[in-house]
Amino acid sequence: MSSINSVLITGGTGSFGKTMLRDLLSHNIGEIRILSRDEEKQDALRNQIKDGRVRYYIGDVRDRSSVDRAVAGVDAIFHAAALKQVPSCEFFPLEAVRTNILGSENVIRAALASRVRSVVCLSTDKAVMPINAMGMSKALMEKLAQSAAREIGSNADTTISCVRYGNVMYSRGSVIPLFIRQIKAGQPITVTEPEMTRFLMPLRDSVALVRFAFDHARQGDLFIKKAPASTIADLVTALKELFGVPDHAVSVIGWRHAEKLYETLASAQELSSAEDLGDYYRLQLDERDLHYNAYVSEGEEETHDYQDFHSHNAEQLDVPAIKELLMSLPEVEAEVTAWQAARP
Numbered sequence: 001m002s003s004i005n006s007v008l009i010t011g012g013t014g015s016f017g018k019t020m021l022r023d024l025l026s027h028n029i030g031e032i033r034i035l036s037r038d039e040e041k042q043d044a045l046r047n048q049i050k051d052g053r054v055r056y057y058i059g060d061v062r063d064r065s066s067v068d069r070a071v072a073g074v075d076a077i078f079h080a081a082a083l084k085q086v087p088s089c090e091f092f093p094l095e096a097v098r099t100n101i102l103g104s105e106n107v108i109r110a111a112l113a114s115r116v117r118s119v120v121c122l123s124t125d126k127a128v129m130p131i132n133a134m135g136m137s138k139a140l141m142e143k144l145a146q147s148a149a150r151e152i153g154s155n156a157d158t159t160i161s162c163v164r165y166g167n168v169m170y171s172r173g174s175v176i177p178l179f180i181r182q183i184k185a186g187q188p189i190t191v192t193e194p195e196m197t198r199f200l201m202p203l204r205d206s207v208a209l210v211r212f213a214f215d216h217a218r219q220g221d222l223f224i225k226k227a228p229a230s231t232i233a234d235l236v237t238a239l240k241e242l243f244g245v246p247d248h249a250v251s252v253i254g255w256r257h258a259e260k261l262y263e264t265l266a267s268a269q270e271l272s273s274a275e276d277l278g279d280y281y282r283l284q285l286d287e288r289d290l291h292y293n294a295y296v297s298e299g300e301e302e303t304h305d306y307q308d309f310h311s312h313n314a315e316q317l318d319v320p321a322i323k324e325l326l327m328s329l330p331e332v333e334a335e336v337t338a339w340q341a342a343r344p
Contacts, residue, residue, distance in 0.1 A: 004075035004117065006031040010061055010107060011081030013041035015171035016122065019203040020078055020210065025051055035059050035070040036081065061103030064110065071110040078210055079107050079121045082138070085173055086126070089134035090257040100137035101144065108148050108160065115157040120213045121145045122206075123222075125166040125199060125263040128270075128308075132258030142222065149220030149285055161217035163209045164224050166199025166263055166311065170331045179236060180335050183243050188251035194233035197262045197311035200322070201227045202329055212280060220285025224265050229311035230322050238322035242336050244343070264310040271306045281309075 007024055009017045012034030024032050035057045036042060042056045059066025061081045071077065082100050083089055089096040104121060111119045123142050126135030142162050149160040170176050182189050205225055213223045240248050266274065266281060275282040307313060317325065326332045 004029065006033070006074045006076075008033040008035060008070055008074045008077045010035045010067075010070075010077065010079045012036055013038055013045055014080060015168060015203060016080045016206055017078075018045065020080070020207050021045075021049065021054065023207050023211075025049070025053065029053065031055060031074075033057055033070055033074060035061070035067070061106055062098050064106045067103075067106045067110045068113070071107070071114050071116060073114070075117045076214060077107060077111055077116055077119045078214075079104065079119060081107075082122070082141075084124070084134065086132050086134045086259065087257045089137065090132055093133035093137075096133045096137040100134075101140045104141040105144050108145060111160075112148065112152065112156075112158055117157070118159045118214050118217065119145075119161070120210050120217070121160070121162045122210070123162050123164040125164060125265045125311075126260075127164065128264040128267055131260060134258075146220050146222075146285055150287060152219070154219045156219065159217050159219055161213045161220065162222040163206075163213050164222060164265060165201055165206055165209060166227055166229075166265060167201065168206055169200055169202050169326070170329050171203065175232070176235075176239070176326070176332070179239050180243075180332070183239065183245060183248055184335075184339065188249040189236055189240075190251050190253050191232055191236060192253060192255050192259060193261065194231065194236075194250075194252065195261070196232045196259070197229050197316075198232065198235075199227040199229045199263060199265065199311050199314065200235075200317065200325060201225060202325070209280070216277075216282075218284070220287075222283040224281040224283065224309075226279055226281065226309075226314075227265070228315040228317045228321075228325075229262075230317045234317070234319050235322055238319045238326060241319065242323055242326060242332075243339055262310050262312040264308050265314075266309040268306040268308050271309060 009020055011017050013036040031053055033055050037060050039058055057070040061067055083096045124138050127139040130136045130139050145160050145162050179189050209225045240246050270283050
């Protein structure tokens with residue numbers, strides 16, 4: 001990554017964007033641009049990070065002209081701007097379409113027009129066999145990226161790739177900060193379904209995944225981090241033990257709109273042609289063109305016995321392992337330390 005001089009992070013004031021920004025500032029990057037809609041968050045970030053290499057662009061990925069201004073002259077784009085909350089996308093699906101699909105198309109086309117060296121689009125496990133609007137819109141974002149990659153070919157100036165990961169621990173809107181707030185306030189911890197499983201991934205791993213994609217992507221690749229998982233019940237138990245409140249009340253409130261019992265990071269069909277890179281899977285672009293024989297009368301000659309890679313069959317962390325992972329997060333460590341210091 002040291003070979004690039006300028007980077008754009010769309011949605012750069014979000015949890016991923018801020019972590020990616022700090023990572024980039026630790027390297028010899030000449031300019032890092034932040035594109036987002038929220039001037040208040042930009043102002044807060046500007047006051048937190050006083051570095052002349054950071055430039056802020058007010059704009060929306062839905063608006064091609066504002067994307068063009070932010071993209072012009074950059075070497076790489078990390079496309080994180082999205083509507084990410086499942087319930088809000090369920091109630092306002094057209095807004096998910098406008099941001100996650102049409103906005104992503106604007107970013108990809110602006111990158112091609114400016115001959116940006118690399119575009120890495122951030123996706124989610126909810127895009128695999130999606131049952132909610134958020135996952136459906138992210139699945140179509142992946143298809144847009146792959147379609148553009150297929151269209152421009154491997155010799156193009158721009159390399160388009162995607163990364164796909166599960167729940168990012170302690171990101172804005174996630175359950176861990178919610179559970180901690182409820183513990184501190186003496187309120188019951190609200191759990192939808194205790195046996196629900198989710199992948200657990202620190203923000204640092206999402207940044208590492210994006211950097212890996214930038215360094216190793218071929219045209220149209222999609223990279224997946226092999227993340228561990230846990231039940232929500234074990235996550236709650238780990239937090240209660242860390243905060244020293246093993247008897248803290250838990251309220252099972254029932255499933256939210258369009259939730260899954262478990263999330264899937266890669267389907268069996270995708271894994272049948274994936275490349276195992278150790279910590280990551282590389283899902284390669286299907287480069288067949290639109291000859292109908294390949295889809296109707298020919299198809300694949302070989303079949304393989306693969307299973308979907310999901311949060312029920314991934315490595316399952318027990319409570320001690322979850323506690324160790326939680327305490328590796330600076331935010332959780334600070335919360336626990338402050339809580340312990342304040343208690344009599």
